[in-house]
Amino acid sequence: MDDLTPEQKSAVVNASKLLQSGHLVAIPTETVYGLAAPINNQDALKKIFLTKERPFFDPLIVHVCSTEEAKKYVSDWPLAAEVLSHHFWPGPLTIVLPKNNLISDLITSGLPSVGLRCPAHTLTLALIEDCKIPLAAPSANKFGKTSPTSADHVAEEFKNEDVSILDGGPCEVGIESTVLSLKPNPNSSIWSYSILRPGFISLKQIQEALTAHNVAAHHEPSISKQESPGHMKHHYMPKKPLVIIKDKQLSTDQIANIFNQKILDLPDSIEGVKIEKPKKNVLHLAELKLSSDPTLAARTLYSELRLLSENPNHDLIYYFLNTEQLQHDLWTSILERLTKAAILII
Ligand code: TXA
Ligand code: MG
Numbered sequence: 001m002d003d004l005t006p007e008q009k010s011a012v013v014n015a016s017k018l019l020q021s022g023h024l025v026a027i028p029t030e031t032v033y034g035l036a037a038p039i040n041n042q043d044a045l046k047k048i049f050l051t052k053e054r055p056f057f058d059p060l061i062v063h064v065c066s067t068e069e070a071k072k073y074v075s076d077w078p079l080a081a082e083v084l085s086h087h088f089w090p091g092p093l094t095i096v097l098p099k100n101n102l103i104s105d106l107i108t109s110g111l112p113s114v115g116l117r118c119p120a121h122t123l124t125l126a127l128i129e130d131c132k133i134p135l136a137a138p139s140a141n142k143f144g145k146t147s148p149t150s151a152d153h154v155a156e157e158f159k160n161e162d163v164s165i166l167d168g169g170p171c172e173v174g175i176e177s178t179v180l181s182l183k184p185n186p187n188s189s190i191w192s193y194s195i196l197r198p199g200f201i202s203l204k205q206i207q208e209a210l211t212a213h214n215v216a217a218h219h220e221p222s223i224s225k226q227e228s229p230g231h232m233k234h235h236y237m238p239k240k241p242l243v244i245i246k247d248k249q250l251s252t253d254q255i256a257n258i259f260n261q262k263i264l265d266l267p268d269s270i271e272g273v274k275i276e277k278p279k280k281n282v283l284h285l286a287e288l289k290l291s292s293d294p295t296l297a298a299r300t301l302y303s304e305l306r307l308l309s310e311n312p313n314h315d316l317i318y319y320f321l322n323t324e325q326l327q328h329d330l331w332t333s334i335l336e337r338l339t340k341a342a343i344l345i346i
Pocket of ligand 1: 058138197230231
């Protein structure tokens with residue numbers, strides 16, 4: 001707390017009191033805002049799912065203020081976790097590890113593992129420290145919708161719900177943390193690791209950190225639905241439909257025509273995520289343009305999607321896919337978001 005201004009200190013203390021009295025508080029992180037509750041308040045944890053309209057099968061990340069705190073909630077802390085937490089925390093890496101009984105099934109959706117992350121935001125680190133208990137928090141958006149990267153986004157998302165906001169300014173990173181699972185192997189002391197969700201930190205960076213510290217670990221590239229229940233076909237969807245265009249030659253009229261035909265075949269929801277289809281044929285298209293610098297593109301992705309969605313002059317957003325971007329790790333994470341946010345890829 002000592003490095004905070006008096007205003008920041010008072011905002012943190014206020015947020016801490018609200019959390020301790022069972023209210024949900026949206027917290028700033030370097031990635032996106034989270035919708036938080038203390039991990040020992042079952043009613044408040046349930047409220048997170050209900051407020052987000054999130055199914056109970058999708059587990060929550062537990063936010064800690066230090067590596068030492070993370071260790072209290074796992075049944076095992078392998079060398080890989082020690083190295084990666086020291087290398088990347090505070091920062092955009094979530095480490096999934098076998099949980100102990102201080103973590104409820106509500107948080108992990110019945111899974112035997114818990115996702116732990118130490119976020120790089122001074123206000124939220126001070127808040128967790130003040131609460132003296134970690135905070136469970138998914139991204140502060142309705143289930144399946146675009147994640148919030150500013151306090152205004154959260155206010156807009158939950159304007160009809162009882163959610164307080166700790167305003168920590170716009171998020172630096174702009175896309176969610178990389179989720180990495182670490183699993184023990186029954187007949188060996190070597191642990192396996194898999195990326196459950198790509199993010200700002202790449203597989204290559206993770207592997208380099210492990211190699212630099214001589215940590216033997218086995219990479220398992222494929223993951224099962226059971227291991228990653230939050231992996232839906234659609235996610236991050238803006239209020240106006242987004243279409244990804246593979247063919248750069250298509251004109252806006254052609255895009256509109258193809259969309260108006262194909263949309264008729266789509267169901268109203270896919271894997272529980274509502275597909276909001278326009279009531280009439282689309283006419284006015286807006287192009288989503290992102291910086292060619294992937295760090296800037298990630299930072300502005302969600303706010304751009306929100307801005308274009310709010311503009312009453314457009315009824316469809318389109319994005320021209322640049323396949324060269326697939327060579328770059330951070331672009332791959334951005335395109336994963338865009339692909340899931342898109343109603344169609346044509
Ligand atoms: O950057 C982030 O990670 C943000 C900020 C707020 O920390 N949080 C976030 O939470 O993106 P959420 O709930 O929107 O996404 C977390 C993802 C989900 O797909 C969930 O299924 C997965 O992490 N997850 C959480 N705990 C898990 C576990 N024990 N095993 C497997 N996957 C898990
Ligand atoms: Mg989310």
